[in-house]
Amino acid sequence: xxxxxxxxxxxxxxxxxxxxxxxxxxxxxxxxxxxxxxxxxxxxxxxxxxxxxxxxxxxxxxxxxxxxxxxxxxxxxxxxxxxxxxxxxxxxxxxxxxxxxxxxxxxxxxxxxxxxxxxxxxxxxxxxxxxxxxxxxxxxxxxxxxxxxxxxxxxxxxxxxxxxxxxxxxxxxxxxxxxxxxxxxxxxxxxxxxxxxxxxxxxxxxxxxxxxxxxxxxxxxxxxxxxxxxxxxxxxxxxxxxxxxxxxxxxxxxxxxxxxxxxxxxxxxxxxxxxxxxxxxxxxxxxxxxxxxxxxxxxxxxxxxxxxxxxxxxxxxxxxxxxxxxxxxxxxxxxxxxxxxxxxxxxxxxxxxxxxxxxxxxxxxxxxxxxxxxxxxxxxxxxxxxxxxxxxxxxxxxxxxxxxxxxxxxxxxxxxxxxxxxxxxxxxxxxxxxxxxxxxxxxxxxxxxxxxxxxxxxxxxxxxxxxxxxxxxxxxxxxxxxxxxxxx
Amino acid sequence: xxxxxxxxxxxxxxxxxxxxxxxxxxxxxxxxxxxxxxxxxxxxxxxxxxxxxxxxxxxxxxxxxxxxxxxxxxxxxxxxxxxxxxxxxxxxxxxxxxxx
Numbered sequence: 001x002x003x004x005x006x007x008x009x010x011x012x013x014x015x016x017x018x019x020x021x022x023x024x025x026x027x028x029x030x031x032x033x034x035x036x037x038x039x040x041x042x043x044x045x046x047x048x049x050x051x052x053x054x055x056x057x058x059x060x061x062x063x064x065x066x067x068x069x070x071x072x073x074x075x076x077x078x079x080x081x082x083x084x085x086x087x088x089x090x091x092x093x094x095x096x097x098x099x100x101x102x103x104x105x106x107x108x109x110x111x112x113x114x115x116x117x118x119x120x121x122x123x124x125x126x127x128x129x130x131x132x133x134x135x136x137x138x139x140x141x142x143x144x145x146x147x148x149x150x151x152x153x154x155x156x157x158x159x160x161x162x163x164x165x166x167x168x169x170x171x172x173x174x175x176x177x178x179x180x181x182x183x184x185x186x187x188x189x190x191x192x193x194x195x196x197x198x199x200x201x202x203x204x205x206x207x208x209x210x211x212x213x214x215x216x217x218x219x220x221x222x223x224x225x226x227x228x229x230x231x232x233x234x235x236x237x238x239x240x241x242x243x244x245x246x247x248x249x250x251x252x253x254x255x256x257x258x259x260x261x262x263x264x265x266x267x268x269x270x271x272x273x274x275x276x277x278x279x280x281x282x283x284x285x286x287x288x289x290x291x292x293x294x295x296x297x298x299x300x301x302x303x304x305x306x307x308x309x310x311x312x313x314x315x316x317x318x319x320x321x322x323x324x325x326x327x328x329x330x331x332x333x334x335x336x337x338x339x340x341x342x343x344x345x346x347x348x349x350x351x352x353x354x355x356x357x358x359x360x361x362x363x364x365x366x367x368x369x370x371x372x373x374x375x376x377x378x379x380x381x382x383x384x385x386x387x388x389x390x391x392x393x394x395x396x397x398x399x400x401x402x403x404x405x406x407x408x409x410x411x412x413x414x415x416x417x418x419x420x421x422x423x424x425x426x427x428x429x430x431x432x433x434x435x436x437x438x439x440x441x442x443x444x445x446x447x448x449x450x451x452x453x454x455x456x457x458x459x460x461x462x463x464x465x466x467x468x469x470x471x472x473x474x475x476x477x478x479x480x481x482x483x484x485x486x487x488x
Numbered sequence: 489x490x491x492x493x494x495x496x497x498x499x500x501x502x503x504x505x506x507x508x509x510x511x512x513x514x515x516x517x518x519x520x521x522x523x524x525x526x527x528x529x530x531x532x533x534x535x536x537x538x539x540x541x542x543x544x545x546x547x548x549x550x551x552x553x554x555x556x557x558x559x560x561x562x563x564x565x566x567x568x569x570x571x572x573x574x575x576x577x578x579x580x581x582x583x584x585x586x587x588x
Binding site: 095096097098099100101193194207233236237239299302305306308309316320323324325326327328329330334335336337338339340341342343345346349354355357358359361362365372374375376377378379380381382384416417431432433458 | 492496497500501503504505506507508516519520522523524526527529530531532533535538539540541542543544545549550552560564565567568569570571577579580581582583
């Protein structure tokens with residue numbers, strides 16, 4: 001059995017009919033990891049003993065009606081898991097073996113009896129677009145290991161693409177779920193800000209961060225979101241809204257759907273192969289009875305600058321908690337407390353994390369706050385207004401997820417601004433707080449996946465999923481698999 | 489064009505509680521200058537009278553009663569500490585006299 005072969009719903013049926021056991025399912029997952037993870041490096045920590053024990057317990061259960069019963073899953077390593085090492089991809093937390101509680105999303109997965117296989121690799125503290133900022137061995141793209149898997153949820157995307165788990169959780173601050181999903185040919189959703197609790201997500205930029213699912217199909221994705229979404233009193237930014245059954249919105253019907261295509265999303269700088277793949281997708285929507293028109297998001301060119309000022313400012317405040325006092329590493333070379341703070345942080349943080357803390361501290365410092373941070377928050381309003389205006393007349397916005405397919409390891413890592421520009425199509429979505437999904441829409445000539453991005457109104461994940469699902473059903477892009485380790 | 493000096497970088501590093509040698513300070517001076525220059529494209533936009541975004545959903549402040557509830561125990565809170573003594577976090581002396 002391969003985890004590639006079945007949807008979560010099909011696995012559920014097989015468990016119900018006693019065709020397979022959870023123990024077999026979990027074993028398949030670990031076998032696949034042993035087979036391919038030396039190449040992919042998606043996992044930082046495995047929880048094999050506990051997962052196998054839990055699988056055996058679940059196999060003794062007579063009631064198997066939970067939504068994710070027995071499903072092998074991976075959790076991005078910035079989502080806190082009780083008593084399971086949580087490093088955020090950072091050396092600062094290399095010894096953080098014994099977290100005290102589970103993130104709300106992990107509690108919710110546990111309540112539905114999903115099985116946690118392990119913790120997934122990432123750019124340090126979610127800062128990066130290639131996984132090359134992981135302070136451990138960076139994850140590689142399962143489609144071609146010379147290429148990056150994207151980031152920062154690179155491990156989450158690669159683990160699903162490589163068939164190591166059936167779904168994973170990632171986090172998305174400026175594209176960190178959708179961009180790696182696009183690069184690895186899987187489905188990744190960044191929910192509306194506030195839909196999924198951030199309690200237990202190690203904060204990077206609190207006004208932008210959202211947890212979301214990565215899966216092989218839209219249906220699987222909707223199923224996971226149904227479980228993890230919902231109000232949480234432990235997160236004061238959590239929205240108190242009703243959570244619909246997203247799987248019920250997957251009707252395949254997009255007749256009359258009004259699609260907006262921002263001209264800025266197909267402009268110069270977007271690779272021709274990517275542009276063509278998106279144009280083909282729009283033809284598919286036409287054939288299904290939807291209509292599309294070109295629109296403008298005039299402020300989107302300011303999104304990258306806005307994002308780096310806001311996210312780095314918030315990060316500089318959030319990462320102040322890593323002081324070497326209560327958890328994490330402490331430098332042994334300090335002889336007073338200030339020295340200990342500085343040395344612990346400087347030894348524990350990588351270069352990109354320091355760069356963002358520096359940028360954020362500068363943007364918030366006396367004399368510069370109005371010119372940089374406040375200005376960025378004002379431009380953020382303009383970017384959000386662009387979306388509000390379009391959504392008065394259209395149901396969804398569609399464009400590419402990324403300007404190019406995956407790039408080579410080492411290609412962009414030496415130039416921060418080039419790396420940042422890679423997120424130009426995903427960042428506006430976080431700034432506006434709206435939901436966005438990436439679904440596979442073709443392969444490049446080099447055989448690398450291309451992602452189609454579908455953006456919806458606040459809390460309208462149902463329409464986003466319906467639109468994504470209709471495309472998926474009309475095409476076969478999602479059935480393509482990487483040729484890694486002999487997978488067919 | 490934003491010019492950030494090496495001294496300014498060292499000042500910011502101190503505020504951020506980061507240690508920085510000369511070589512690193514030079515690298516960050518160059519990189520932060522180019523990032524800040526890039527960010528200054530925002531000045532092309534007239535934002536007079538535009539409200540800064542404080543929250544994308546215009547949520548109201550969330551209040552709750554200040555009631556005690558069960559959370560982690562003191563022992564648990566100490567479990568991941570790099571150094572501790574008598575159930576408290578232990579840190580180096582705050583003031584240094586230059587000697588151990």
